[in-house]
Amino acid sequence: MLAAAIALALVSTVVVADEPRCVKWRATSGCDPAGPRDSWYDASCSSTIQSGSSGYCECENRRRVREVDCEHHLFTCHDACKEDASAELHYPAxxxxxxxxxxxxxxxxxxxxxxxxxxxxxxxxxxxxxxxxxxxxxxxxxxxxxxxxxxxxxxxxxxxxxxxxxxxxxxxxxxxxxxxxxxxxxxxxxxxxxxxxxxxxxxxxxxxxxxxxxxxxxxxxxxxxxxxxxxxxxxxxxxxxxxxxxxxxxxxxxxxxxxxxxxxxxxxxxxxxxxxxxxxxxxxxxxxxxxxxxxxx
Known part of the structure; x- marks a missing residue:
């Protein structure tokens, strides 16, 4: 009964935040943003991410944005976390x-x-x-x-x-x-x-x-x-x-x-x-x- 009731009520708890914080650029191998992590090439939020590297930006609450392969425009994760709507989430009190x-x-x-x-x-x-x-x-x-x-x-x-x-x-x-x-x-x-x-x-x-x-x-x-x-x-x-x-x-x-x-x-x-x-x-x-x-x- 509990499972059935919850299944009917399923929603995501989403609250818009003003400016989600960036955690880090997380690098991956093989030009695959979902590939194995390659932490040697991780970078700070203010670093410009050059083409030729794959990975994603990690924002607060483990939100992952700007998942890219090796061919992409230049960006910083600081800007990506501010701009990407999927990152604008936090946990309500x-x-x-x-x-x-x-x-x-x-x-x-x-x-x-x-x-x-x-x-x-x-x-x-x-x-x-x-x-x-x-x-x-x-x-x-x-x-x-x-x-x-x-x-x-x-x-x-x-x-x-x-x-x-x-x-x-x-x-x-x-x-x-x-x-x-x-x-x-x-x-x-x-x-x-x-x-x-x-x-x-x-x-x-x-x-x-x-x-x-x-x-x-x-x-x-x-x-x-x-x-x-x-x-x-x-x-x-x-x-x-x-x-x-x-x-x-x-x-x-x-x-x-x-x-x-x-x-x-x-x-x-x-x-x-x-x-x-x-x-x-x-x-x-x-x-x-x-x-x-x-x-x-």
Whole structure:
């Protein structure tokens, strides 16, 4: 019932800001703005970005603008963040944190693809519902409901999710939970674990549970009253996080280099999407953050 109600109400929380701040020019390799990061060539906001380099400008709240290949006009990221309407967003007071019952898009930091699912099953492995990363920020199949871990007491709607918590993510449109197990993911030649959608009407099993690890560690942020009073920090929307699978201890992961195409998945409905898998060690491709959605306060 909760998932259905939220699905009907989905909107992005958008507020126009006067002058979004620039963070940095983020360089990528291969003349592909969605390609692997090449931090050696990162630049300050005031630097003039010359043709011959690819990447994007990062603005406040992890907004990414002016994604360019190697052929582009000269610009600075300071100007790009001021001019690009997609950067004119900030979090309203009281909506800075991810809370129980919020419906969110989980954004892959390295590629900016969104965690995604759909009624398309894997042709290998478990045969369960596939989970991928999708390049569009507007696709309605990329919304997930944040809730307590399997077997835990129901979390309080609107309560902040603490770093270190065990959570589940329920896919809004299909009511299946983000899940992993020991089946191999389809593109990784047995090296990584498959990630799938599992369950019926939001009910699954322990393999739907993930531990939330916040990159900010134990640092308290302004407005996080529980943390100021000695509790664990809360999951802030601009935090980078990792999701560690309870059963396999592997991390939710995606990589632009592992994408479905007509060679590895002929005539597939998921061509162009990235594989999502679970890996045993931490790396930059396991970092995510909370993007568009409806956040309960």
């Amino acid at each position: 009281g909506m800075e944190y991810v809370t129980c019952g919020s419906t969110i898009k989980l954004v892959h930091e390295a590629s900016r693809f969104r965690l995604h699912s759909h009624e398309v099953n894997y042709g290998t492995g478990s045969g369960q519902q596939s989970v991928t990363a999708h390049g569009s920020r507007d696709d309605y199949n990329s919304y997930w409901l944040v809730k307590e871990g399997d077997g835990e007491a129901a979390c309080t709607l609107g309560a902040k999710i603490a770093c270190g918590s065990t959570i589940r993510l329920e896919h809004i449109n299909t009511r299946r939970n983000l899940h992993s197990h020991n089946f191999a993911s389809p593109l990784s030649s047995g090296r990584f674990g498959e990630v799938s959608g599992f369950g019926v009407a939001g009910d699954g099993d322990r393999s739907d549970s993930w531990i939330l690890e916040c990159e900010s560690g134990m640092q308290c942020k302004a407005g996080d009253e529980a943390c100021a009073n000695g509790a664990a920090p809360s999951w802030a929307r601009d935090d980078l996080v990792r999701l560690r699978h309870v059963e396999t201890q592997r991390y939710l992961h995606s990589d632009h280099a592992a994408s479905f195409n007509n060679q590895n998945c002929p005539r597939c409905p998921i061509v162009g999407q990235q594989e999502v898998n679970a890996v045993p060690t931490k790396n930059d491709n396991g970092l995510w953050f909370a993007g568009e959605g409806i956040y309960l306060g």
